[in-house]
Amino acid sequence: MHHLYLKLPLAALLLSLSSSAHAGIYNMQSTLATHSEEGLSGSLGASANWRTGNIEYLQLTATPLARYRHGKHFVVGLATANRRTNNGDIIISRFFEHLRYRYDLSESILGEVFVQHEFDAVKRLELRALVGGGPKFNIVNKKSVTLDLGISYMLEYEKLQDDGNSDSGVTDFQHRNSTYIVAGYQLDDRVKLAESVYVQPRLTDANDIRVLSESEMTFQLTEHLSFTSSFTLAYDSRPPDSIGRLDTTLKSSVAFEF
Secondary structure, three states, X not given: OOOEEXXXXXXXXXXXXXXXXXXXXXXXXXXXXXXXXXXXXXXEEEEEEEEEOXXXXXXXXXXXXXXXXXXXXXXXEEEEEEEEEEOOEEEEEEEEEEEEEEEEOOOOEEEEEEEEEEEEOOOOEEEEEXXXXXXXXXXXXXXXXXXXXXXXXXXXXXXXXXXOOOOOOOEEEEEEEEEEEEEEEEOOOOEEEEEEEEEEEEOOEEEEEEEEEEEEEEEEOOOXXXXXXXXXXXXXXXXXXXXXXXXXXXXXXXEEEO
């Protein structure tokens, strides 16, 4: 039987849609179930989100996810939407889709390709579209410790909103390297720690760089119920005008698996 994960928020009555992407980087590693069963599975995730930086708010989030595995082939797709209003005014509006394909080349090496689309009114993005791919290496794969390294080439296109700023409507093609390291440590049967770090420098200008760090602690409360707390720090050395370089997010979520 395939598993379907339903993540319930801490205050479900206030549910809204969002995601944990920052500065053009989304940590897909927290959603990629490398040990998922054959066939189709999926999830509907929800969480409480406290964010500081360019915008400060407390909100609840939900994100649908679909996975499909067949032998050495693995596909995962994720889509999010975010719309938040204050006294009738839209203060947050965002759409994000990510599709990734992986193929197991060996027990320790796999290849992956991905495409992504994003609109983010807060970051002044009319459009961000990217495509990329590269190898992923399973450096350590033990019961209590895991360590993975991924290295990809990424072609990215951005268009800023026509909103009156000095860089209004600017478009840009970017060639970037995307390198990530993911480490996991199982403290005991109930507690797991995870750390993901992404570094994405522009290949034609090393001073243009994006960094994402996400730390997670998951408590397995029962066989089917778990609680996760995470802290995310995102940095963009060259954001659009009027947008700050640093964002942080503190997030908590409850997950029910059946």
